[in-house]
Amino acid sequence: xxxxxxxxxxxxxxxxxxxxxxxxxxxxxxxxxxxxxxxxxxxxxxxxxxxxxxxxxxxxxxxxxxxxxxxxxxxxxxxxxxxxxxxxxxxxxxxxxxxxxxxxxxxxxxxxxxxxxxxxxxxxxxxxxxxxxxxxxxxxxxxxxxxxxxxxxxxxxxxxxxxxxxxxxxxxxxxxxxxxxxxxxxxxxxxxxxxxxxxxxxxxxxxxxxxxxxxxxxxxxxxxxxxxxxxxxxxxxxxxxxxxxxxxxxxxxxxxxxxxxxxxxxxxxxxxxxxxxxxxxxxxxxxxxxxxxxxxxxxxxxxxxxxxxxxxxxxxxxxxxxxxxxxxxxxxxxxxxxxxxxxxxxxxxxxxxxxxxxxxxxxxxxxxxxxxxxxxxxxxxxxxxxxxxxxxxxxxxxxxxxxxxxxxxxxxxxxxxxxxxxxxxxxxxxxxxxxxxxxxxxxxxxxxxxxxxxxxxxxxxxxxx
Amino acid sequence: xxxxxxxxxxxxxxxxxxxxxxxxxxxxxxxxxxxxxxxxxxxxxxxxxxxxxxxxxxxxxxxxxxxxxxxxxxxxxxxxxxxxxxxxxxxxxxxxxxxxxxxxxxxxxxxxxxxxxxxxxxxxxxxxxxxxxxxxxxxxxxxxxxxxxxxxxxxxxxxxxxxxxxxxxxxxxxxxxxxxxxxxxxxxxxxxxxxxxxxxxxxxxxxxxxxxxxxxxxxxxxxxxxxxxxxxxxxxxxxxxxxxxx
Numbered sequence: 001x002x003x004x005x006x007x008x009x010x011x012x013x014x015x016x017x018x019x020x021x022x023x024x025x026x027x028x029x030x031x032x033x034x035x036x037x038x039x040x041x042x043x044x045x046x047x048x049x050x051x052x053x054x055x056x057x058x059x060x061x062x063x064x065x066x067x068x069x070x071x072x073x074x075x076x077x078x079x080x081x082x083x084x085x086x087x088x089x090x091x092x093x094x095x096x097x098x099x100x101x102x103x104x105x106x107x108x109x110x111x112x113x114x115x116x117x118x119x120x121x122x123x124x125x126x127x128x129x130x131x132x133x134x135x136x137x138x139x140x141x142x143x144x145x146x147x148x149x150x151x152x153x154x155x156x157x158x159x160x161x162x163x164x165x166x167x168x169x170x171x172x173x174x175x176x177x178x179x180x181x182x183x184x185x186x187x188x189x190x191x192x193x194x195x196x197x198x199x200x201x202x203x204x205x206x207x208x209x210x211x212x213x214x215x216x217x218x219x220x221x222x223x224x225x226x227x228x229x230x231x232x233x234x235x236x237x238x239x240x241x242x243x244x245x246x247x248x249x250x251x252x253x254x255x256x257x258x259x260x261x262x263x264x265x266x267x268x269x270x271x272x273x274x275x276x277x278x279x280x281x282x283x284x285x286x287x288x289x290x291x292x293x294x295x296x297x298x299x300x301x302x303x304x305x306x307x308x309x310x311x312x313x314x315x316x317x318x319x320x321x322x323x324x325x326x327x328x329x330x331x332x333x334x335x336x337x338x339x340x341x342x343x344x345x346x347x348x349x350x351x352x353x354x355x356x357x358x359x360x361x362x363x364x365x366x367x368x369x370x371x372x373x374x375x376x377x378x379x380x381x382x383x384x385x386x387x388x389x390x391x392x393x394x395x396x397x398x399x400x401x402x403x404x405x406x407x408x409x410x411x412x413x414x415x416x417x418x419x420x421x422x423x424x425x426x427x428x429x430x431x432x433x434x435x436x437x438x439x440x441x442x443x444x445x446x447x448x449x450x451x452x453x454x455x456x457x458x459x460x461x462x463x464x465x
Numbered sequence: 466x467x468x469x470x471x472x473x474x475x476x477x478x479x480x481x482x483x484x485x486x487x488x489x490x491x492x493x494x495x496x497x498x499x500x501x502x503x504x505x506x507x508x509x510x511x512x513x514x515x516x517x518x519x520x521x522x523x524x525x526x527x528x529x530x531x532x533x534x535x536x537x538x539x540x541x542x543x544x545x546x547x548x549x550x551x552x553x554x555x556x557x558x559x560x561x562x563x564x565x566x567x568x569x570x571x572x573x574x575x576x577x578x579x580x581x582x583x584x585x586x587x588x589x590x591x592x593x594x595x596x597x598x599x600x601x602x603x604x605x606x607x608x609x610x611x612x613x614x615x616x617x618x619x620x621x622x623x624x625x626x627x628x629x630x631x632x633x634x635x636x637x638x639x640x641x642x643x644x645x646x647x648x649x650x651x652x653x654x655x656x657x658x659x660x661x662x663x664x665x666x667x668x669x670x671x672x673x674x675x676x677x678x679x680x681x682x683x684x685x686x687x688x689x690x691x692x693x694x695x696x697x698x699x700x701x702x703x704x705x706x707x708x709x710x711x
Contacts, residue, residue: 408560412516417557419541420513420550421567421628422574431570435561435607 024082029075031055034178037081041147041181044154047161054167054177061171067326067357068295073241073269080179080212136194141225142187143198146214149185156187160216164247164303165275172243172271176212180245183213188223188254197226197259197445215246219254219282226257228445240267242293246274250282252306257285261448263292263455266322270296280306280335287443289316290325291455299357301330304338304369315344316440319352319384320459328358328389331371333399339370345440347433349380349460356405357389364395372402378436379409380429408436430460466490467549467632467664470528474504474511475519481507483689489632492662494654494678498669498700499686500708505668506554508686509636512666513551514541531632546575548631550663552621552638559608564620565590567608568627575628593623598649614641622653625663632664633657639674651677672704685711 025033034055038048063070136143142153150157167177188194219225242264250256256276264270270293276284286300302311313329325348331340346354356375377386388405410432418428433456434441441449467489474482481504489495499505511518512529520527520537529536531547539547559567569586572579581589591601597619609617618638625633635654639647651674657663667680675683675697683699684691685708693699693711702710 411557414557414559416513416515416541417553417559418567418571420545420553421571421624422542422545423571424540424542424574427570427574431562431567432559435559435563438561 024079027077027079029055029078029080029179033080037179037181040081041150043150046158047150050162050167051178051180054162054174057167058171058174058178061168061174063171064297067297067355068324070269070271070295075175078241081181139192139194140189141192141194142185144185146183146185146216147181149216153185153187156218157185157216160218160247160249161214162247164249164277165245165273169273173245173273176214176243176245176273180212180214182211183215183244183246184217184227184229185215186217186219186225186227188219188225190220190251191222192220193224194226197228199228199230211240211242211244213244215244217246217248217256217258219248219250219256221251222253223251224255226259226445228259228448230261230263230448230451240264240269242268242270242272244272246272248274248276248284250276250278250284250309252279253281254279255283255285257287258300259287259289259444259448261289261291261444261452262296264296265292266294266320268293270298272296272298274298274300275303276301276311277303277305278309278311281308282306283310283312285312285314286329287314287440288327288329289440289444289452290327291318291452291459292323293325294322295324295326297326299328299330299359301332301359302340303332303334304340304366305334306338307335308337308339309335310338311340313340313342313344314440314443315342315356316437317344317346317354318456318459319346319348319354321350321352324353324355326355326357328356328375330359331361332359333362333366333369333371333396336365336367337369338366341371342373342375343440344375345378345437346376346386347378347380347436348384348386351381351383353385353387355387355389359391359393360401361393362396362399362401366396367398369396370400372404374402374404376405376436377407378433379407380433381410426460430457433460466530466532467666468528468530469512471526472508472511472529473520473527474507476507476517478519481518481689482511485686485689485691487666487684487691489664489666491631491664492658493682494658494665494667494680495682495684496667496669496675496680496700497684497686498672498703501670503686504689505670505686506636507689509551509634509666509668512544512634513549514539514544542574545630550625550628550630550633552618552625552633552635554637554640556609556617556621558610558612560610562608563605564608565604568604568624571624571628575630590623590627593626596626597622597653598646599623615643615646618642618650619646622650625657626653629657629661630663632666634666634668636668637670638667639669639671647674648677650674654678672700675700687711 025036034051038051162177165173167174217227248256262270278284284302288300290296300313304311311331315327315329317325317327319325328344329342331342342358344356348354358373360371360373362369375388379386386407415425415428419425434453441452469485469487472482472485497505511520534547536544590604594601594603599619612620638650642650655678658665683695685693
């Protein structure tokens with residue numbers, strides 16, 4: 001089979017602007033650095049306390065021994081805080097030219113022109129450009145970066161910060177809590193429907209820079225919001241770390257959909273903790289696409305807290321040469337008549353490795369709950385690999401649980417069939433892969449679906465078009 | 466003109482085809498008959514360029530041309546673009562790719578100069594599906610997935626009629642078909658020959674289909690070589706006395 005290698009030097013978004021950061025802490029991590037970050041941001045004292053406690057937890061916790069090799073992460077050799085410009089920009093004209101140039105390359109202005117309701121674009125640690133449409137403001141929707149939220153709405157932040165994902169949850173949640181910077185904060189008042197998806201792009205743009213954004217979304221009773229986050233990152237020679245935390249509260253009867261496409265460059269460790277608390281009759285959805293990074297470990301979870309709460313996780317992973325995508329989802333049923341769906345699709349090629357890792361837990365008393373778990377893997381060549389690690393803890397008898405898994409390989413005979421109709425082997429693979437992931441792609445906003453298809457084509461054939 | 470001379474093919478270093486000569490002209494039907502293991506499927510797949518079959522062009526004095534153009538160095542998709550088509554004995558199932566999008570992509574690859582709007586293409590496909598007795602909903606189903614054996618064979622004929630190659634190798638298109646399906650398939654092959662002058666290499670194990678579809682030439686392939694060529698009388702002889710009599 002004639003398979004073209006994906007050449008990382010062709011990586012479309014591997015550009016790097018020479019920006020002199022306005023301020024950065026020295027390399028490495030210490031109590032002093034954490035205090036300095038908090039001081040720089042003029043935070044309330046309680047946040048500094050949370051950070052310092054989290055730092056201790058981070059030191060105490062061991063690296064996970066499963067999921068992927070983390071031993072090459074050198075915490076001493078990273079920057080934990082860089083602030084690229086002095087103040088928040090709101091008007092596009094005021095954004096520095098270099099930064100604008102980078103945004104042009106990843107298409108933010110177009111994206112905004114087309115159908116954005118608001119843009120929160122994270123450049124290094126600090127949000128430099130942020131616009132919220134009047135429509136949202138009128139409806140009382142708050143969409144700001146989390147640092148601003150801490151200054152302007154400290155009482156809401158204090159109420160929820162670290163309550164959905166406590167720092168002790170895992171080593172990287174602790175790290176994020178200690179050094180977090182930026183991220184999005186969204187509050188949707190009761191009954192308000194945000195019709196257009198809210199979007200933000202994140203990039204890592206400084207060598208050895210870890211990006212620790214912290215996102216908090218609260219959808220009040222009966223409200224609706226769709227948040228979309230897309231990532232592209234430049235290439236560096238040393239390993240980079242992205243350890244984000246996303247906390248979401250879906251109140252009674254509310255609905256939240258959170259869509260991510262990550263295309264980190266292939267030296268990034270992407271270790272993200274995402275969790276939703278879903279109250280009575282609420283509906284929470286994660287749509288999670290992982291294309292880039294060296295190693296991703298990410299298992300978005302839905303905690304079904306109230307009667308008839310629903311949760312869905314749609315996970316898509318693509319692993320090429322040198323990549324490992326350890327992804328999946330968790331559904332925790334804590335109340336009766338709750339339902340969950342976890343669907344995972346993964347594609348591995350050129351020696352890439354994908355794993356589905358999932359947890360389904362139904363506690364005693366969560367009667368008449370339903371759950372479906374489905375994972376499908378597509379393996380494109382004999383060098384590549386896919387594994388499934390499903391865990392089920394079901395302590396209630398009156399439940400309906402379904403689990404299906406499939407592994408398909410693209411065989412010589414399938415490719416030959418396409419060839420016999422005039423379609424090249426490379427094009428055949430693109431068609432098969434696109435067909436395989438289509439059920440997830442169709443859930444994405446159109447722009448992202450197009451971008452995803454282009455990225456897949458780029459991965460498969462080394463060219464777009 | 467599809468022409469092979471002294472055509473030899475190996476699989477896993479064992480020689481299956483030991484020098485086959487054939488010339489198929491436009492609009493001609495050539496039936497290739499022969500017992501199990503004679504090399505019929507090897508002939509079909511190696512003409513199309515399946516990677517499992519090794520054709521020793523360098524060593525032997527092999528000739529393989531379509532309309533005077535050497536096919537020996539071409540990839541399977543390039544052979545297809547030269548006008549060669551194969552219908553498979555057991556067409557593979559492809560999840561995620563609809564029959565319509567597969568066929569449209571194939572059509573564009575094979576006929577880059579012809580720009581047919583999607584709506585027109587769909588209508589053509591709808592009509593062709595109906596002609597072979599398949600519901601139009603088949604175009605939205607994944608390629609061959611969940612099709613019965615007979616449906617798969619009919620779908621191959623639909624592809625033949627839509628893609629309109631110059632030459633088509635039909636590998637046991639009659640196996641697994643009931644009498645009614647067989648009649649329809651034979652009729653449609655006849656149509657392909659008459660309307661579009663497609664040259665047919667009809668590989669068959671049984672004589673059944675030859676009651677509906679009259680070949681211009683009949684060749685008997687035994688042990689990797691054509692032992693005898695002739696007309697319909699040869700079919701009758703085989704029917705009566707078996708391959709042993711050849």
